[in-house]
Amino acid sequence: MPEGHTIRHLATVHEKWFAGKKVKASSPQGRFALYARQIDDQVMTHASAHGKHLFLHFGKPIVHVHLGLYGWFTLTKATQEQPTGTTRLRLQNDEYTSDLVGPTKCELITEEQMHLITAKLGPDPIHEDADVEQAWNNISKSKKSIASLLMNQAAIAGIGNVYRAELLFRAQMDPMMPGNKMSRDEFDEIWCDARALLRIGAVDGVIKTVNPQYLTNEEKAVGGHAQFSYVYKRTGLPCRICNTKIEQSNVDGRKLYWCPECQI
DNA sequence: TGAGTATGTTCAG
DNA sequence: TGAACCTACTCAT
Numbered sequence A: 001m002p003e004g005h006t007i008r009h010l011a012t013v014h015e016k017w018f019a020g021k022k023v024k025a026s027s028p029q030g031r032f033a034l035y036a037r038q039i040d041d042q043v044m045t046h047a048s049a050h051g052k053h054l055f056l057h058f059g060k061p062i063v064h065v066h067l068g069l070y071g072w073f074t075l076t077k078a079t080q081e082q083p084t085g086t087t088r089l090r091l092q093n094d095e096y097t098s099d100l101v102g103p104t105k106c107e108l109i110t111e112e113q114m115h116l117i118t119a120k121l122g123p124d125p126i127h128e129d130a131d132v133e134q135a136w137n138n139i140s141k142s143k144k145s146i147a148s149l150l151m152n153q154a155a156i157a158g159i160g161n162v163y164r165a166e167l168l169f170r171a172q173m174d175p176m177m178p179g180n181k182m183s184r185d186e187f188d189e190i191w192c193d194a195r196a197l198l199r200i201g202a203v204d205g206v207i208k209t210v211n212p213q214y215l216t217n218e219e220k221a222v223g224g225h226a227q228f229s230y231v232y233k234r235t236g237l238p239c240r241i242c243n244t245k246i247e248q249s250n251v252d253g254r255k256l257y258w259c260p261e262c263q264i
Numbered sequence B: 001t002g003a004g005t006a007t008g009t010t011c012a013g
Numbered sequence C: 001t002g003a004a005c006c007t008a009c010t011c012a013t
Helices: A004-018 A033-039 A111-119 A132-140 A146-150 A161-170 A184-204 A217-222
Strands: A022-026 A046-050 A053-057 A062-066 A072-077 A087-092 A096-101 A105-109 A247-251 A254-258
Touching: A004 A046, A004 A053, A004 A072, A004 A096, A004 A184, A022 A033, A033 A105, A053 A111, A062 A111, A105 A111, A132 A146, A132 A184, A146 A161, A161 A184, A161 A254
Parallel strands: none
Antiparallel strands: A022 A087, A046 A053, A053 A062, A062 A105, A072 A096, A087 A096, A247 A254
């Protein structure tokens, strides 16, 4: 589901499947129908991602997608199956089908509008050339907690509620630490870990944060595509490291999970 | 059948 | 700060 790793994964798959070829575009649900007609039978040139925003480039027109909380793509080998009535956008060629359901945003924009969107976002750690100094600047000048700042897309783009909880646990950091009280070393550790974890997650679109040595035998048996966490959604369960019960609280209206023993 | 929940964002008050 | 929005799924009634 949608944090930065998912969007990067989706950009990669769409580019691999559709770039350089004519694409059939339709909007079974109807809300994107007018725009779908404009890109129908056009060639997708490439796909790109910044944070949680996906851009599918059809020459000048660009499809801008933000999945929001529960939007998703169903990616399949070319199918004759009818899309569900809620499918906002279907992209298809002879080999592949991409169905988009429930996005917060699906619109046709210009390159200029795309730049306006990305200009409002902080550096995306998954990008090779991401500006770490800009990210440090955004964090270190704020009195807000690091838990709050990591979710702020204008500070750092692409991190969501799962990666936030897991990054803070892995760094053994108090989630309430104000950005302007963090040392550069502490920030660098989180930034580098975010880079690494997002890239690992982007490979197959699954969030992987737990060192296998801390998985139970049952969890190990489940294997590859399963998602496990140190603290996310583990309220009341014992910490994988110290056995203290994981706690849950609310930061900016979102649930935050942490270990009161490890993260001091 | 209906309430609650979900890895998100925006806008009104 | 809280509600609204986009959708599907789980669980209680």
